[in-house]
Amino acid sequence: MTTLYTVLAFAGVGLAGLASSIRVITQYERGVVFRFGRVRDAVRGPGLTVLVPGADRLRKVNMQVITMPVPAQDGITRDNVTVRVDAVVFYKVSDPVRAVVDVENYNSAIGQVAQASLRSIIGKSELDDLLSNREKLNQGLELMIDNPALDWGVHIDRVEIKDVVLPESMKRSMSRQAEAERERRARVITADGELQASSMLAEAAGTMAEQPAALQLRLLQTVVEVAAERNSTLVLPFPVELLRFLEHATPPVPRQAAPK
Structure with missing residues (x-):
């Protein structure tokens, strides 16, 4: 009976030692084994790994980002x-x-x-x-x-x-700088637009000077644009050039002979 207890005791100790010598390494880990303080050459991969009880010590290292x-x-x-x-x-x-x-x-x-x-x-x-x-x-x-x-x-x-x-002071300074830069760009764009408009107006004026009929067409177009506003009173400028055009375009009326 004593022998049986002794055998069971040794078997229990053996199973406990075996269980303590088995380690599980997950997929994202690697195991570094120290045997009597020295690193084993092979790095243990994921899965079950067996250690020598009392001699090996396992350090798990996470390989994830x-x-x-x-x-x-x-x-x-x-x-x-x-x-x-x-x-x-x-x-x-x-x-x-x-x-x-x-x-x-x-x-x-x-x-x-x-x-x-x-x-x-x-x-x-x-x-x-x-x-x-x-x-x-x-x-x-x-x-x-x-x-x-x-x-x-x-x-x-x-x-x-x-x-x-x-800092808040730097934010305010940068805000003022950005606002000044936007205002500068707006003025440059406005000046460029006025320059282009003046060039086009000068070209249009030259064309109207060469072709007096263009002035009359422009006048009629202005009348159409103003009439679209549904104003009750319409005031139109009558250019002198149009009078000259009409004077040249109208044939002269023959004079009748005075009765004797």
Whole structure:
């Protein structure tokens, strides 16, 4: 009877040890095994993996793309404007062994590098670049973060500057500048229209001077346009050139001989 209990006890211990030595690695994870403190060469893939009890220690590494918001950073641009800029970093682990061995916490390290790089980009850029040339700044920021991240087995997919917050005084100045620019364009367009209209009027005047009948046609067209307004009183100017035209167009009346 004692032997049976002993066998069952050893069997229970064996099953417990076997259960503790089996680990499950999900599809989006990879396993790094340390045996007596040294990294095993092979990285464990998804599925069941068996460890040596008491000798192996498993570290799981997430291989998914991680989205990390970078806290807003205050800085002064190259043209001496105080701004507040925040961003977001998309990255993933490319080498699980280096991500576990070469850096203590790669998530924290990426966050600190992203904040320092963002402040550096603010100081090197002008305000116009932050507002209108973000694609180039995103590429430069991605390169600054990716250089140290490669040594940690991490790949930076992309970096995006989310928002640029300006002081209220700068917003008012930019609003006044934009309003002045729109007013300048409006005046230029109006002046250009008047120049074109004056050129066309001068050409029309030359044509009417050469062809007096054109003046009469224009007068009749003016009458039609004014009549469409349903005015009760119609006042028309009678140009002298029309009188001259009618005088030349009307044949002279023959004089009758005086009676004797």
